[in-house]
Amino acid sequence: xxxxxxxxxxxxxxxxxxxxxxxxxxxxxxxxxxxxxxxxxxxxxxxxxxxxxxxxxxxxxxxxxxxxxxxxxxxxxxxxxxxxxxxxxxxxxxxxxxxxxxxxxxxxxxxxxxxxxxxxxxxxxxxxxxxxxxxxxxxxxxxxxxxxxxxxxxxxxxxxxxxxxxxxxxxxxxxxxxxxxxxxxxxxxxxxxxxxxxxxxxxxxxxxxxxxxxxxxxxxxxxxxxxxxxxxxxxxxxxxxxxxxxxxxxxxxxxxxxxxxxxxxxxxxxxxxxxxxxxxxxxxxxxxxxxxxxxxxxxxxxxxxxxxxxxxxxxxxxxxxxxxxxxxxxxxxxxxxxxxxxxxxxxxxxxxxxxxxxxxxxxxxxxxxxxxxxxxxxxxxxxxxxxxxxxxxxxxxxxxxxxxxxxxxxxxxxxxxxxxxxxxxxxxxxxxxxxxxxxxxxxxxxxxxxxxxxxxxxxxxxxxxxxxxxxxxxxxxxxxxxxxxxxxxxxxxxxxxxxxxxxxxxxxxxxxx
Numbered sequence: 001x002x003x004x005x006x007x008x009x010x011x012x013x014x015x016x017x018x019x020x021x022x023x024x025x026x027x028x029x030x031x032x033x034x035x036x037x038x039x040x041x042x043x044x045x046x047x048x049x050x051x052x053x054x055x056x057x058x059x060x061x062x063x064x065x066x067x068x069x070x071x072x073x074x075x076x077x078x079x080x081x082x083x084x085x086x087x088x089x090x091x092x093x094x095x096x097x098x099x100x101x102x103x104x105x106x107x108x109x110x111x112x113x114x115x116x117x118x119x120x121x122x123x124x125x126x127x128x129x130x131x132x133x134x135x136x137x138x139x140x141x142x143x144x145x146x147x148x149x150x151x152x153x154x155x156x157x158x159x160x161x162x163x164x165x166x167x168x169x170x171x172x173x174x175x176x177x178x179x180x181x182x183x184x185x186x187x188x189x190x191x192x193x194x195x196x197x198x199x200x201x202x203x204x205x206x207x208x209x210x211x212x213x214x215x216x217x218x219x220x221x222x223x224x225x226x227x228x229x230x231x232x233x234x235x236x237x238x239x240x241x242x243x244x245x246x247x248x249x250x251x252x253x254x255x256x257x258x259x260x261x262x263x264x265x266x267x268x269x270x271x272x273x274x275x276x277x278x279x280x281x282x283x284x285x286x287x288x289x290x291x292x293x294x295x296x297x298x299x300x301x302x303x304x305x306x307x308x309x310x311x312x313x314x315x316x317x318x319x320x321x322x323x324x325x326x327x328x329x330x331x332x333x334x335x336x337x338x339x340x341x342x343x344x345x346x347x348x349x350x351x352x353x354x355x356x357x358x359x360x361x362x363x364x365x366x367x368x369x370x371x372x373x374x375x376x377x378x379x380x381x382x383x384x385x386x387x388x389x390x391x392x393x394x395x396x397x398x399x400x401x402x403x404x405x406x407x408x409x410x411x412x413x414x415x416x417x418x419x420x421x422x423x424x425x426x427x428x429x430x431x432x433x434x435x436x437x438x439x440x441x442x443x444x445x446x447x448x449x450x451x452x453x454x455x456x457x458x459x460x461x462x463x464x465x466x467x468x469x470x471x472x473x474x475x476x477x478x479x480x481x482x483x484x485x486x487x488x489x490x491x492x493x494x495x496x497x498x499x500x501x502x503x504x505x506x507x508x509x510x511x512x513x
Contacts, residue, residue, distance in 0.1 A: 038050075107161070109158050112154055135194070169228060176196070180193060194227070197219070246295075265472070306338050318358045321358060324489075331489075332391070339372075345377065363413075364390055371406055398438065415448070
């Protein structure tokens with residue numbers, strides 16, 4: 001039977017590979033949408049379908065297995081026994097005691113061929129998979145007691161025993177020479193360069209945690225250009241594993257109230273009124289303090305938690321807006337929307353449902369490149385947002401690969417100039433020209449302009465002269481929790497401080513029409 005001409009059988013094989021992954025998930029991740037789309041393409045007879053690989057973690061390994069299985073099916077060499085592999089005896093033992101047998105310590109390792117992705121692209125999946133299989137055979141031949149675990153898209157997991165850490169390191173170093181010998185497959189000749197990361201099973205009895213630790217050591221080995229690296233305390237404290245622990249803690253933090261919103265005011269330059277704020281997420285962990293926002297937002301995007309977080313932010317902003325109204329302040333609140341979510345129709349409908357309960361205006365901030373991945377779906381959702389009265393602001397303008405073609409298509413009301421240009425207004429000849437031209441461009445497109453990063457009085461004055469509509473930065477106010485925002489809006493001294501940059505401080509009160 002020719003597998004490449006039977007998409008239904010390919011579909012069934014793909015489902016078999018995914019079954020183990022989905023059973024491990026407590027709730028369906030955002031990746032399910034990508035899987036559903038991939039399976040639909042396979043069902044229609046398309047070949048060469050692959051999921052976008054992830055950087056690390058269980059999902060990354062399962063996506064890797066999904067892609068590898070599809071490649072093997074298309075090449076006619078799918079190993080059904082490997083679709084739902086049984087762990088070797090040594091990997092099973094990890095769940096029992098995870099440490100030793102007599103005086104021997106179990107170690108878990110991950111090996112990878114350098115530049116394997118490029119190699120696979122040039123030779124094709126079939127040759128690349130055969131190469132990994134032969135490397136696996138070399139590992140078991142070169143390292144006594146070694147037993148193979150999972151063979152992924154680019155890596156091979158294996159376990160072995162040694163009496164000491166030093167002996168384990170020596171055995172791996174000795175094996176490298178055998179692993180890197182020239183290999184010939186179907187007239188292709190490969191001179192291999194292999195790196196290995198490994199971890200002590202005594203540190204954990206959970207297989208996936210050990211594999212993550214070994215993978216972190218592998219990354220360190222490749223970064224330091226060494227052949228073998230152990231997952232010591234320094235490596236385990238590096239970002240990859242700390243980040244993994246962060247995302248495991250995220251749902252608990254959200255439920256426990258550790259995640260909060262701060263609001264940074266935006267000042268109308270002509271009237272000195274604050275009518276809008278940007279909502280910014282803050283995560284304060286009791287045991288370690290404030291988590292860097294850019295870091296955990298990026299992690300949320302990678303792990304599929306970004307939708308849950310964004311929907312929570314929108315709902316919280318709607319609630320806080322009502323509290324501000326009770327205090328006498330009609331404030332428009334802008335929420336940042338990830339480019340990953342923008343084409344998602346289910347998210348768009350969920351967001352619209354939440355915004356329906358708002359007592360005032362809600363705005364969404366997107367980056368200028370957010371629509372590039374799926375422009376048709378993203379633009380359709382943006383138009384739904386604007387039809388529902390949601391204002392759209394283009395954030396960080398100028399910081400990415402700006403495209404006037406996309407800019408003119410976006411139904412945006414506001415353009416936010418990135419802080420990197422505003423910060424150089426007083427000490428650069430080019431930045432003022434770029435800022436002024438951006439303001440003129442936005443006005444020609446009938447958009448308001450916000451300058452981010454207004455951190456001193458000189459920048460405030462220059463931007464007012466240039467005709468910038470809205471000003472945002474630490475000179476006006478840092479991001480504030482809700483109670484502090486209310487106090488700020490009620491503080492007439494702030495009016496005098498910022499009004500002095502205009503015409504003698506005769507300005508209306510903050511947030512009052």
